[in-house]
Amino acid sequence: MLRKAALVLASLVATGASADRPGREASYVLAEGRTVVSPAGERASAVRGTVVVRDGTARWDLESGTFPRSAASTIVLGDRGGWLLAGDASVAARAMPEDLTALWVPAPATDEGPFRSVVRGLAITPPMVSPGPTFEGRPARRHRLTAVWNLETSTPGRVSTARTRLVATVVAVEDVGDEVRSPLDGFDRLLDLPGPVRQEVAAALGGIPGWAVSVVVETESELSSELPGIQVAPPDGQRPLKTRVETVRTVSGLVLRPAVDGAPTFALPEKTRVVGIERLVTLREPLR
Numbered sequence: 001m002l003r004k005a006a007l008v009l010a011s012l013v014a015t016g017a018s019a020d021r022p023g024r025e026a027s028y029v030l031a032e033g034r035t036v037v038s039p040a041g042e043r044a045s046a047v048r049g050t051v052v053v054r055d056g057t058a059r060w061d062l063e064s065g066t067f068p069r070s071a072a073s074t075i076v077l078g079d080r081g082g083w084l085l086a087g088d089a090s091v092a093a094r095a096m097p098e099d100l101t102a103l104w105v106p107a108p109a110t111d112e113g114p115f116r117s118v119v120r121g122l123a124i125t126p127p128m129v130s131p132g133p134t135f136e137g138r139p140a141r142r143h144r145l146t147a148v149w150n151l152e153t154s155t156p157g158r159v160s161t162a163r164t165r166l167v168a169t170v171v172a173v174e175d176v177g178d179e180v181r182s183p184l185d186g187f188d189r190l191l192d193l194p195g196p197v198r199q200e201v202a203a204a205l206g207g208i209p210g211w212a213v214s215v216v217v218e219t220e221s222e223l224s225s226e227l228p229g230i231q232v233a234p235p236d237g238q239r240p241l242k243t244r245v246e247t248v249r250t251v252s253g254l255v256l257r258p259a260v261d262g263a264p265t266f267a268l269p270e271k272t273r274v275v276g277i278e279r280l281v282t283l284r285e286p287l288r
Contacts, residue, residue, distance in 0.1 A: 103281070105189055170214070
């Protein structure tokens with residue numbers, strides 16, 4: 001009974017991608033990475049793999065390694081949810097879109113303890129548009145969005161302010177068919193930002209017309225601290241602490257074609273054992 005239920009769920013994810021109606025599909029190589037340079041040093045992480053999209057459902061198979069905070073190397077995602085698959089697809093876990101986004105951008109803690117954070121002065125400049133580099137022979141446009149805000153974090157006896165500037169550059173093409181579009185196109189997992197800022201920036205980027213083939217999000221933050229009524233100067237005349245984060249997404253090798261026999265399946269294989277998502281998602285923090 002459990003096995004039957006799992007296969008039914010898989011068919012829901014892959015709506016319209018059944019074997020009796022091959023339809024059309026798109027495939028491309030998707031790479032995403034993040035680099036953080038802070039007073040504590042430099043950290044970087046990246047994933048790269050092939051995406052196949054059929055009827056709005058996408059399957060992303062990594063070339064090597066696993067997705068952040070997980071033991072999974074394949075994601076299947078449709079409008080109504082998806083799966084994380086480990087290794088040879090012998091184990092899979094049901095996942096909703098927010099579960100998959102949380103691999104890159106963990107949800108904020110529900111209990112802040114003695115910490116209190118508030119965003120002030122958020123200002124987003126609408127994207128500036130200019131001609132962009134061609135994408136595999138297709139014309140493209142470059143969209144540049146900027147935003148600034150202050151994040152104030154208070155603890156007993158101290159207030160810290162992180163003044164941040166964000167620049168997001170998106171190259172998008174408009175002459176591609178609907179075959180390429182899927183839930184993987186969202187910007188959420190590229191924006192590790194305070195909640196209110198993330199929502200506003202994601203909405204602004206989501207309004208950009210076309211299909212994004214290159215995204216670069218750069219943020220630079222400068223941190224200062226104050227005691228009640230007293231500003232704390234950096235020790236020994238040093239400059240304020242700065243952190244720079246660059247997140248990059250690139251698409252390449254786009255192919256549009258009729259779905260073919262032997263293409264990656266969107267349903268779970270018979271051998272797959274369904275487990276809880278906690279079995280595939282680890283508690284380790286990604287290198288961000």
